[in-house]
């Protein structure tokens with residue numbers, strides 16, 4: 001629970017505050033950009049919510065903060081907002097909320113599908129989400145993009161009898177996984193889901209392509225709102241930047257409109273613009289290292 005005695009000095013006065021336990025994961029800034037801002041090493045409240053819509057978004061951020069670093073000085077309607085999750089992104093694609101500190105606050109997603117639902121990386125194991133997932137028809141597959149974002153996948157797998165999908169090279173993070181992908185060949189699940197190994201960020205990183213429209217990207221690629229372009233993180237590349245670059249190039253020929261990352265901002269472009277953005281990103285990644293600009 002956030003402690004107002006430990007509130008960061010950058011907060012503006014008012015009901016909401018961020019305290020010193022913040023790990024600067026960006027979740028609150030994605031969910032409520034009107035209220036939260038980057039203060040360098042942590043987030044802060046830069047504007048207090050000005051209306052009920054902004055307040056609801058700020059409360060969603062409070063609930064999703066992986067370290068419980070956001071608090072309110074007055075009693076809030078948090079219980080009412082719990083039921084907002086999972087939040088619809090588009091059609092049957094949802095953002096789960098309740099980001100986990102075990103995955104450094106990574107985003108996780110849920111897809112409702114006639115042949116069985118998918119959880120993409122794992123949120124915290126919380127009762128309200130479990131109930132919502134039951135209401136939406138349970139979970140058939142849990143796609144684990146890489147070793148860092150498994151969080152509570154095991155608990156969700158045993159609750160729903162779901163099959164966890166992970167790459168062999170990252171499988172030590174979830175050794176009991178039911179489906180282990182080997183090598184770099186994509187694997188199709190039904191007509192609409194394709195699991196694609198993209199080594200780079202980690203040796204066994206994978207992305208999931210759904211309906212040739214949604215790319216669940218883990219920590220492979222994300223959107224930088226400041227430069228308004230797709231990017232990747234060289235600083236947080238744990239295995240091989242060269243492999244990550246070539247993995248990125250292998251995605252250029254695919255068709256998708258959404259990038260839904262674990263860390264960093266999601267984005268929607270039409271297919272033409274997305275392909276242009278991907279080509280541009282690969283070109284920048286292939287340039288000599290001194291020219292790479294970390295976003």
Ligand code: SF4
Pocket residue numbers: 018021022023024025026027028029042043061064065066067068069070105
């Ligand atoms: S969600 Fe929590 S931990 Fe993440 S940046 Fe915001 S206050 Fe910090």
